[in-house]
Amino acid sequence: MTACPGGLGWEGLDTDEGALAAASVDFGRVVSRRPRAIARPASAEEVAEIIRAANREECPVTVRGAGHSQGGQSLSEGGVLVDMTGLDRIGDVDAGEMWAQGGARWRDVVHRAYAEGYLPLALTTHLSVTVGGTLSVAGLSETTHTYGPQTDSATELEVVTGDGRRLRCSPSHRSELFHCALCGQGQFGAITEARIRLRRVLPNVRLFSLVYDDVAAFMEDMELVMEREYFQYIDAWCLPAARDVWQRFAGTMFARRVYVVNLIVEWDGTPPGPDEALEGLNYALLKGCADHSTIRYVTRTEGRTPLEWFEDWGQAHPSMEGILPWESFAGFMAEAFTELPGSVARTARVMLGPFRNERFHSPLLMRPATELLMGFGILIEVPAAGLQEVLPVLSEASGRLIAAGGKRYLSSWVDFTLEQWVAHFGEQWPRMVAWKREFDPRGVLNPAGLPLSRG
Numbered sequence: 001m002t003a004c005p006g007g008l009g010w011e012g013l014d015t016d017e018g019a020l021a022a023a024s025v026d027f028g029r030v031v032s033r034r035p036r037a038i039a040r041p042a043s044a045e046e047v048a049e050i051i052r053a054a055n056r057e058e059c060p061v062t063v064r065g066a067g068h069s070q071g072g073q074s075l076s077e078g079g080v081l082v083d084m085t086g087l088d089r090i091g092d093v094d095a096g097e098m099w100a101q102g103g104a105r106w107r108d109v110v111h112r113a114y115a116e117g118y119l120p121l122a123l124t125t126h127l128s129v130t131v132g133g134t135l136s137v138a139g140l141s142e143t144t145h146t147y148g149p150q151t152d153s154a155t156e157l158e159v160v161t162g163d164g165r166r167l168r169c170s171p172s173h174r175s176e177l178f179h180c181a182l183c184g185q186g187q188f189g190a191i192t193e194a195r196i197r198l199r200r201v202l203p204n205v206r207l208f209s210l211v212y213d214d215v216a217a218f219m220e221d222m223e224l225v226m227e228r229e230y231f232q233y234i235d236a237w238c239l240p241a242a243r244d245v246w247q248r249f250a251g252t253m254f255a256r257r258v259y260v261v262n263l264i265v266e267w268d269g270t271p272p273g274p275d276e277a278l279e280g281l282n283y284a285l286l287k288g289c290a291d292h293s294t295i296r297y298v299t300r301t302e303g304r305t306p307l308e309w310f311e312d313w314g315q316a317h318p319s320m321e322g323i324l325p326w327e328s329f330a331g332f333m334a335e336a337f338t339e340l341p342g343s344v345a346r347t348a349r350v351m352l353g354p355f356r357n358e359r360f361h362s363p364l365l366m367r368p369a370t371e372l373l374m375g376f377g378i379l380i381e382v383p384a385a386g387l388q389e390v391l392p393v394l395s396e397a398s399g400r401l402i403a404a405g406g407k408r409y410l411s412s413w414v415d416f417t418l419e420q421w422v423a424h425f426g427e428q429w430p431r432m433v434a435w436k437r438e439f440d441p442r443g444v445l446n447p448a449g450l451p452l453s454r455g
């Protein structure tokens with residue numbers, strides 16, 4: 001199945017050259033695939049019609065949200081790209097949960113929930129991504145240490161399967177479909193609606209910004225912070241020390257490094273002081289303490305410039321992300337990325353997320369079996385011409401992460417062979433192949449994505 005022979009018999013297909021060119025890249029701009037046409041459905045029934053027609057015509061389709069993937073996951077080679085952003089309706093808060101359609105942006109879910117004093121349990125740093133898009137990969141959050149990833153806050157889904165059935169599912173009803181739609185990379189169906197659990201929030205946050213110059217102290221404190229469950233949000237980074245000097249003259253990113261952690265607690269009435277909030281922590285420096293409204297904090301990436309946050313669509317963003325066993329994190333950091341090309345070292349940064357395994361439940365979110373986990377992501381912005389220098393470095397680091405017992409996080413750039421995909425999913429792989437046969441028997445859903453039909 002390589003190209004779409006007919007027009008799907010669906011009137012709304014967009015074949016405008018400019019639109020096809022724009023839809024040939026995702027946020028990563030590492031992979032380029034040109035669709036034959038773009039469909040813009042406005043309802044779940046229209047999604048079902050398109051997928052049924054794709055089955056009749058043996059035409060590949062890829063479901064796309066905001067296109068923020070970094071390895072071509074949301075692209076289509078010669079098939080129809082189904083732009084889900086027209087399915088953007090959001091329900092009211094009801095018994096601490098709310099419905100949102102698969103193409104709704106998390107930003108809009110946040111504003112609707114917050115108006116009633118709630119927020120979703122978990123949020124990505126950037127909120128322009130869609131509900132269906134993040135539920136298809138996991139949605140790791142600054143609150144995941146307590147509330148799990150976004151996939152664990154979904155209590156019910158409506159999915160249009162790869163053979164065009166429109167089905168509702170939950171952990172107790174059609175649980176197989178529920179479990180493969182979440183973190184399923186759009187391989188088993190299109191998520192057209194999700195019911196999402198919310199939590200009540202306080203109106204203000206206080207942010208304590210801590211610096212560690214020692215990885216052991218950083219990790220010990222993160223263990224304590226997770227155990228205490230006092231801070232709702234942990235925002236952690238590894239940054240090169242004396243960044244300019246090292247990068248300009250040595251091209252060396254992590255010759256010296258510091259860990260910067262923002263610990264954030266919600267409050268109402270009187271804000272907590274550092275003595276109370278930071279009791280027992282062993283940081284090198286309290287860099288600052290700031291108060292914001294909670295809504296300003298969670299939406300802080302809105303409208304930020306590319307220099308402040310990567311959202312320059314003209315540059316390539318070949319990130320490499322994964323989840324490491326707690327025990328191998330320090331060793332991995334000592335060995336990985338000791339050298340990066342100078343052009344990359346200037347903008348690269350490492351985002352970290354301390355997690356507890358017991359808060360993860362989706363079977364397709366692959367992670368080490370250890371009790372504590374460290375989420376790792378190196379975020380890079382580089383002109384397309386610089387990719388040939390960067391990708392081998394990322395590929396090597398990916399190998400190191402896996403050798404250290406880690407698992408890759410699949411929204412980032414991944415260059416796995418079939419053998420590596422099978423190893424990544426381990427005992428889940430045969431289940432996935434069976435799910436593919438059951439829910440997408442003709443293999444129309446994104447055949448350039450996971451090689452499940454070849455498995």
Ligand SMILES: Cc1cc2nc3c(=O)[nH]c(=O)nc-3n(C[C@H](O)[C@H](O)[C@H](O)COP(=O)(O)OP(=O)(O)OC[C@H]3O[C@@H](n4cnc5c(N)ncnc54)[C@H](O)[C@@H]3O)c2cc1C
Pocket residue numbers: 026027062063064065066067068069070073074084102103123124125126128129130131132133134136137138139140141185186187189190191192310311411446449
């Ligand atoms: C600036 C930035 C910040 C980010 N921050 C975080 C973060 O904090 N935490 C985190 O976990 N991730 C983060 N990500 C990664 C991001 O969450 C994922 O790439 C996510 O999949 C993007 O959602 P999207 O709507 O853009 O989906 P797309 O990129 O359009 O699609 C991603 C995948 O999901 C599938 N898909 C999309 N919509 C649906 C649907 N309705 N039904 C079924 N399958 C679907 C696609 O086929 C594709 O395989 C970030 C990305 C960027 C660019």
